Amino acid sequence: MFAARVDAAPHWPALLDAAELGALAARARDWVHAPTPLEIHEHHAGDWPSTALGRGxxxxxxxxxxxxxxxxxxxxxxxxxxxxxxxxxxREERLPICHLVLDRTATMRFATRRRLKVAQAARVLLLAGFAAMDAGMAVAATAWDERDLWWPARHGEGAWLELAQSLIAPCPPPLQLQAATHADAHALQRLNHLAQELPAGCHVWLASDLVWLGERTAPALARLAHRRRLRLVRVLDPVETGWPALGAAGVEDLATGARHWLGGQAALNERLRRANAERLAAQDALLQRHGLRAIDVATPQDGLLSTLGPHG
Incomplete structure (x- = not known):
């Protein structure tokens, strides 16, 4: 993914402000959660005793x-x-944990309209987190960054708000660029770690642009989804689905640091559009082969319930 270079600044704002947090909390209350049947081996999954389901x-x-x-x-x-x-x-019945996975790596720190991809990913996860908290679930989180962060499951509004503030911490352009050849290896390690640590029955929300998705990482995603409810949210910028009709633009690959000039010719714009479409179609086919699918969310999209609601 490409983005124009932005000079480092001493202070960067949080991904979301207090008003946006309040709006997401209000929308989460409107998110109708229909009862979801669980497989028999998931009845007792989770680390938190149920406050509503009884003793089993x-x-x-x-x-x-x-x-x-x-x-x-x-x-x-x-x-x-x-x-x-x-x-x-x-056996005591237990509530499943909701685990949020936020991709804050280099390619997520990109946008051409409205907000960064990582900011939109944070909005998705916070909406899911508020809804989980309202349902009485414990919420945990992982942030994929230059140094990955892990927050264990906690219960209650105060603990959740503290976790939410951590997820929306400032996300400036990376000072050190990660080699693209290592991106899938790092993603593979991260997915394997989640599959080892998260209990059966856990509700997992993973928000990313999926640039790391490939033949090596797709099976790891499938293992993570085994006996867990995985919602995979793919965050896209409009330029990834259609290159704008503008002149030549200097861009920098945030994954490698390479600089390029793109656009300026109708034929080149069409090639870029077609290449992006083929990349997304290949990702969809790979996910489908492993019994998975992605929920697409665009960075300018404000209302999320219409997209995420059916998957709650």
């Missing part, structure tokens, strides 16, 4: 009676067979 119906074990146990749980068959009172215990 699936039998765990029979153990000797202890003072204070509920007599309604008495296991009469075991009691009669062994001659001592036994109690049936059940």
């Amino acid at each position: 119906l699936d039998f765990e074990e029979a153990r000797p009676y202890a003072p204070g146990d509920d007599l309604r749980d008495m296991d009469w068959r075991s009691t009669a067979r062994l001659g001592h009172p036994f109690i049936k215990t059940y």
